[in-house]
Amino acid sequence: MAQAIPFRQVSPLKASCQQCSLSNLCLPLAIGENDLARLEDIIQQGRIFNRGEHIFDQSTPYRSCFAVKSGSIKTSIITESGEEQVTGFFMPGELVGLDSIGGEHYACTAKALERTSVCEFPIDRLEELTGKLPGLQHHMYHLMSQEIQNSHQLAMLLSKNTAEERIAALLLSLSSRFQRRRMSPTNFSLPMARNDIANFLGLAVETVSRVFTRFQNQGIIKARGREVELLDIEALQLVSREFSRQCNN
Template identity: 40%
Template sequence: MPNRARKSDKFGSPPGLQGAGSPPQGFQLHQLKTACSTCSMQELCLPGGLESSEVLAIERLVTARRRLRKGETLYQTREAFLGLYALRFGSTKTAILASDGHEQVSGFHMVGDIVGLDGIGTGEHTCDCSALEDTEVCLLPFAKLEELARHVPSLQQHLHRVMSREIVREHGVMLLLGTMRAEERLAVFLLNLSQRYQRRGYSATEFNLRMTREEIGSFLGLKLETVSRLFSRFQDEGLIEVQQRAVRLVKLDALRCMVQRPL
């Protein structure tokens, strides 16, 4: 198949992608034990329908990985933007530090998510990103990723979709904080986690909360006492079952109805 052979040559070494170079501080440059083509999170990180030569070209980008301990920082505000980070396992949070030292959580990210998009526009990050548990990320150097995307239209479209989803997510947070009552905010938060876990092949009704109640409150714009009271109320009403950080959504339909009624 001559056409496929020519395409393999084309993607074998796109311009600017010949060498991996030195890894950033804190990252390890090594032969990856799990290739993109066999990674269980491939469908979340990569666009569908890629040919093997195109997947191989992306694999050549992901030569640096970093493992983070719980609480360790991946990047900080005003830190130089190196690229995007795909969560291979674990979870992270992003937060903005106010002038008074108060931390405002802006998002929670889990396996298969891509973080670091905030640094594309200015060349430096606009928030802090830290691990909620032991986490490993794959570094995708953005300049090389952009170059490859010029040769792989589906990858370029995928990057646009990732950026679009981030914009939609931010709009959703604004709606959450601006128009919803406290109980609706928590219901939306739990339903969102349910959908995300289900998409990754996990249970949609039973999962562990990797974030603290205080971090949930910061994200939802609620005080810690309010979050704790709402969890107790939801449990008393039979909507959920809670045991420390383990949560079981007992009545999904009731939670959905809670956020679908007129505000």
């Protein structure tokens, strides 16, 4: 039994986007089958990060952007005064690091919220490739403009909406993002702590907690710890004037 069974080890460096369940969400969706190999060529795949580990750090030289394969990531910026501002949460199939493309350094820090695996796209090779594949370039523009819009939506949420509205919007955003990944839109586990939610939404932790219990008392959601069940999505949409499509997504 000590005898090793010979087997072919798949090279850890070569990605196979075709077999990835996220290929319809991730960059490959912008590429024809024939060109896919060129994208796979530049990907450094399969790095795994444990909860709390940094995928990259603010102010370090910009090298790559990353696609989430599994798990989830939060990005945040740290000010000179040491305050943290969470700028986004990223789920499988989403691209992290777009806010720094074209810059010399990472503009934020990306941290794994749970055990997370990512695909890495070295920026110089990616830029080279987008120069050759108009569809991919277009998609990059699209993703980046999407990110600008998300951020504007967030700004609107922060400047115009109450605590309840903000939290309802976040729950709905997460819900639709889970759904797109073929997971339950009503029954999921929050990858982030209350603290992160509060920071992201510009609220105090206590307020987040209170709103969660208020929603629970109203029968809109059921929440125990990070486990959440959305009992009445329509009510949530009603609370969040702005309806769905908030924040990220």
